[in-house]
Amino acid sequence: MRFVALAVATLVLGACSWGIKLDSGGRDVRVAWNDDVSHCRPAGSINVSVLDNVGPYRRSGLKVGDELEVMARNQAASLGADTIKAVNKPHDGAQDWAAFVCGNRPATGTRRDQAPADEVQTYPLKEH
Numbered sequence: 541m542r543f544v545a546l547a548v549a550t551l552v553l554g555a556c557s558w559g560i561k562l563d564s565g566g567r568d569v570r571v572a573w574n575d576d577v578s579h580c581r582p583a584g585s586i587n588v589s590v591l592d593n594v595g596p597y598r599r600s601g602l603k604v605g606d607e608l609e610v611m612a613r614n615q616a617a618s619l620g621a622d623t624i625k626a627v628n629k630p631h632d633g634a635q636d637w638a639a640f641v642c643g644n645r646p647a648t649g650t651r652r653d654q655a656p657a658d659e660v661q662t663y664p665l666k667e668h
Contacts, residue, residue, distance in 0.1 A: 560590065560607045565617025571609060572625040572640070580640035583621035586612050592633030605630050612637040 588611040592604050608630055616624045621639035628636050 560610050562610050563614050563617070566610065566613035568622060569613040569616045570623050571613070572623050572642075577623060577625055577638075577640050577642065580623060580642035583616070583639040583641050584619045585627070586615045586619075586624065586637040586639055587634065588612050588615065588637070589634035592630075601630070604633055605635075608633075608635045615639075 588608050590604055590607045590611070592599050592601075612624050612635070616622075616637070616639040619639050621641055623640045623642045624637045625640065626635060627638055
């Protein structure tokens with residue numbers, strides 16, 4: 541009985557979104573996947589981490605990576621940055637990012653949900 545309760549708790553916790561949501565400032569921060577930040581001014585560095593496993597249960601790498609990006613975008617906004625670039629790949633639920641001011645802030649009332657045709661952007665698999 542104790543094992544069943546532990547198994548159910550692990551599965552429920554593994555399905556949680558962990559409460560990580562893109563805030564209003566983070567929505568205006570883009571991710572520079574094309575590595576072109578040469579025209580930008582550095583704004584700082586960001587280190588983010590999330591749980592990548594719960595007990596014996598290993599969380600999806602895609603979900604962990606998405607949460608790390610959301611947290612980095614939120615923190616970049618608090619630094620006054622409008623662009624972030626991954627410094628390394630996620631490892632053990634942690635990742636380093638560099639924040640930049642590139643001058644590509646959207647006009648008031650617009651959102652950065654739509655990337656230009658030559659840019660790739662990621663989106664969560666579902667709204668949390």
